[in-house]
Amino acid sequence: MAKRVDHDxxxxxxxxxxxxxAAARGLESVSMREVAAEAGVSLRLVQxxxxxxxxxxxxxxRYLHEQGESRAQARIAELPEQSPxxxxxxxxxxxxxxxxxxxxxxxxHIAYFSRTHSDPELAKVFLGEGTxxxxxxxxxxxxxxxxxxxxxxxEANLLVSGITGLGLDxxxxxxxxxEVVATLDYHLDxxxxxx
Amino acid sequence: MAKRVDHDxxxxxxxxxxxxxAAARGLESVSMREVAAEAGVSLRLVQxxxxxxxxxxxxxxRYLHEQGESRAQARIAELPEQSPxxxxxxxxxxxxxxxxxxxxxxxxHIAYFSRTHSDPELAKVFLGEGTxxxxxxxxxxxxxxxxxxxxxxxEANLLVSGITGLGLDxxxxxxxxxEVVATLDYHLDxxxxxx
Numbered sequence: 001m002a003k004r005v006d007h008d009x010x011x012x013x014x015x016x017x018x019x020x021x022a023a024a025r026g027l028e029s030v031s032m033r034e035v036a037a038e039a040g041v042s043l044r045l046v047q048x049x050x051x052x053x054x055x056x057x058x059x060x061x062r063y064l065h066e067q068g069e070s071r072a073q074a075r076i077a078e079l080p081e082q083s084p085x086x087x088x089x090x091x092x093x094x095x096x097x098x099x100x101x102x103x104x105x106x107x108x109h110i111a112y113f114s115r116t117h118s119d120p121e122l123a124k125v126f127l128g129e130g131t132x133x134x135x136x137x138x139x140x141x142x143x144x145x146x147x148x149x150x151x152x153x154x155e156a157n158l159l160v161s162g163i164t165g166l167g168l169d170x171x172x173x174x175x176x177x178x179e180v181v182a183t184l185d186y187h188l189d190x191x192x193x194x195x
Numbered sequence: 196m197a198k199r200v201d202h203d204x205x206x207x208x209x210x211x212x213x214x215x216x217a218a219a220r221g222l223e224s225v226s227m228r229e230v231a232a233e234a235g236v237s238l239r240l241v242q243x244x245x246x247x248x249x250x251x252x253x254x255x256x257r258y259l260h261e262q263g264e265s266r267a268q269a270r271i272a273e274l275p276e277q278s279p280x281x282x283x284x285x286x287x288x289x290x291x292x293x294x295x296x297x298x299x300x301x302x303x304h305i306a307y308f309s310r311t312h313s314d315p316e317l318a319k320v321f322l323g324e325g326t327x328x329x330x331x332x333x334x335x336x337x338x339x340x341x342x343x344x345x346x347x348x349x350e351a352n353l354l355v356s357g358i359t360g361l362g363l364d365x366x367x368x369x370x371x372x373x374e375v376v377a378t379l380d381y382h383l384d385x386x387x388x389x390x
Contacts, residue, residue: 026313028223107312114309116367117302118221127367154381161364162357169356172311172322186349 011049011059014039018060023107027115030057058125061112068094068105084144085192091137092159092184096167098177106167134160147193155191159184206244206254209234213255218302222310225252253320256307263289263300279339280387286332287354287379291362293372301362329355342388350386354379 017039
């Protein structure tokens with residue numbers, strides 16, 4: 001069992017090196033050799049665990065998703081207020097670069113995103129199946145008591161897309177984090193009729 | 196005068212070659228030599244007009260903005276219905292890849308966007324000054340008769356960011372164009388109280 005944990009840790013350590021390079025210099029700077037140097041391991045070890053660069057890119061993205069999801073779930077579980085609105089607000093603020101971890105995650109996603117139009121195989125992994133975040137948000141909205149006429153699906157669609165884009169604007173210093181959070185709270189107020 | 200027009204046309208012809216390469220293969224594939232080949236002109240001519248690759252990238256982006264703006268203004272002028280809602284809808288659908296021209300423009304923007312986090316000088320040109328589209332949408336909303344409590348600035352912020360993101364989802368085949376237009380119309384209905 002100890003051996004297995006060790007392998008997982010090594011894989012994660014290498015994946016984290018991919019994230020750092022992608023966030024700072026883009027996906028075109030990710031090579032097996034650069035990643036080995038960044039992770040402080042040998043090139044052979046990177047090749048042993050990941051075989052190809054494509055495999056390394058795909059798995060580094062999967063780890064990033066997994067890590068983001070676990071942390072989001074942990075943060076939601078710790079919420080003092082488990083109301084539909086509180087949970088919804090937490091899910092949506094997970095998309096914003098409100099700390100260094102989420103900022104790095106967003107930067108890595110930008111690096112991958114730019115590759116999606118020239119690498120269909122990577123695009124498939126990046127885009128995933130269906131629209132899980134929109135489904136989650138629409139589900140939370142459906143279960144909540146909203147103002148009359150509010151359509152959970154159309155609302156979820158614009159919220160997820162809009163908050164993601166405003167997160168990129170924060171990275172670019174077009175908006176301050178508190179301005180974007182104020183926009184989110186305004187929209188939740190309007191939906192829940194608490195404006 | 197004839198000479199001047201000719202120079203402008205040549206510059207535009209070269210800029211359009213930059214767009215095609217950027218849309219298909221990303222900004223990293225743009226070189227003075229590739230652009231000359233794509234435009235069907237000599238390398239010396241590209242160098243004569245643009246001097247450096249950075250200058251070429253900056254000016255190709257400016258031309259794209261100018262062209263997009265002229266076409267948007269022409270489309271808005273031709274609208275049968277010049278109501279605030281009609282104009283607003285037209286401004287926002289300009290952000291969507293509803294024809295090959297807007298799809299290409301969005302692809303070029305993605306290519307530039309991915310470069311903004313590693314090239315601060317290009318980022319400055321790409322991001323521009325202030326938030327002109329948000330200001331335009333907020334201005335149109337302020338002048339319109341909206342449902343009570345609607346805040347033009349918060350609404351403009353989420354609409355511009357959200358519709359831009361949904362346009363990228365259309366490029367990625369996550370949504371059909373008509374689904375995104377339905378989401379936009381739903382939100383305009385809610386704002387104008389016509390739901």
